[in-house]
Amino acid sequence: MTSATVAAAIHTLPDPPLPMGVFLISTVVKMVGVFSVYMVGVALLTLAERKISAWIQGRLGPNRVGGKLGLLQPAADGVKNIMKEETLPGHVNKPMFMLAPMLAFVPAMLAWAVIPFGAPWDSRWGRIQMVVADLPVGFLFTLAIASLGVYGIVIAGWASNNKYALLGGLRSTAQMISYEIAMGMSLIPVLLLAGNVTLNQIIDQQASMHTWNVLTLTISFFIFVVAAFAETNRLPFDLPEAESELIAGYHTEYSAMKFSMFPISEYANMATSSALMATLFFGGWDIPFMQQDNTTGVSFLMLLLSIGIFMAKTLFFIFVFIWIRWTLPRFRYDQLMSLGWKFMLPMALAYIVIIASVILALDYLNIERGFLYGLAMLAVNVVLVIITFFILDRGRLISPAYGRATPQQIARLRAVTAARAHLSPQSGD
């Protein structure tokens, strides 16, 4: 056992248990708090998306309901969607059709149970962890739950009994399988550094090394972000709903509030992924350039500050999600697959090997897991990032779907087209 793992083991010693009453009350308060902030936040995200898309396109966005910022627009949309007529097409599989929107939404919300949203609070009644359920395997729980989200989409596509919906569901399945692996693999370096699967410990590790994981594991972060985009079905990976090809994909047959559940679950997934990015790579609730919060418990003021920091980080990633959506066009299906399998997966695997060797070397040199350790990782990382983004990213790796045709292939294609046009002149242009 190295000194680092011993330190980690000491660190994981459980806090003295809270009295039952305090535990119950604090858990209920946390549950209600997280649930309400999250639901209101997701509702406001629909507004944020419309506002930001409008600004990017040189428009103003919704500003008629609830002041200049249109703050009541989500409420108006909700009322409209609930009042609308709900159609239940005759050819659908009713139980599954009804179940799918709920299945899409619930997993996104479940993941929030284990995400720590603030520093542990040393209250008058004992130390209260700022997480609804302080699972020791929180990290694995989030991954498991996040993959469940695809069931809603797949079942919606299947139950709709409609070819476009089914194609959307199929695409979603393929996409999920391709990117789930890369996502899991990209997170293994994080676990290697933290030596633990508890989200709170991962945050502690980042705080104690004074370098967030994004600085030491940039390529992991990059792969995780791309995979998260694919998992949440956001542009440039929104193939399951691709308006131009599949009408609306898996939610073609849905209307009113059942339809509305799908966009809501998309935003919910976005918020969850953003929170995970903030937690795993940007230090979670860790306040930058401050050491007072790195102790095991904090005062109430610091608690509020750390919650604010966590929310700011999460909101930033949500903004990135929206920003990317209005910047990039959609991938073609083969591009999506080749990016996932031919590039992201091998890269994640290679990165695991590199990071594991670096950690082994640093442990061998008896370097404590502290600032120096972080600096060493940072140096290795800078080299890797330069290699990846400036040398490997030359049209070969990161744009892998770009197939070049040889002159012979082009000549053959032209010959085939010419022959076909000759056979049926009326079908030519």
Place this chain on the structure above:
Amino acid sequence: MAINVKVLERPVEQVSYVRATLKGMAMTFKHMIDPHKVTTQYPEQKETISKRWRGTHRMLTTETGKAKCVACGLCPTVCPANCIKLVPGEDEQGNRYPLVFEIDEFRCIFCGYCQEVCPEEAIHVGRHYENSEYSREGFVYDLERLVAQTHPVCEMWDPADPKGE
């Protein structure tokens, strides 16, 4: 006929996805924070319309408040959409005036010929466009209503000043 597909010879060593994405993101961010937005908030703000805008009709009046129209019948004749209904009348002094003068704004194509042809400069198309109604009947403007319009009228094209400066 063979379709000639244009195949771009893109040099592989210059193509990059990550940097191109970042460049695109910088572009959209610049647009996002740009305070100049193109939206006109319609009911509150209105675009200025041309001096030669041909909209809702208006009948001009003499100093005594009577319509200038002498019921010569030129405008229903020239009207390509056949939307003007004119029944002429004559008073004791032998002056002609319109007994009925109706314009169906639904049929009208706002070509402005009626204004051009009018010898008395009585009927005009106007610089006005907000004329929605709850019923189709509301779009048939009678003489009283045409006289009651107050919006500025269209300025006809002047060959000496073709750009209207």
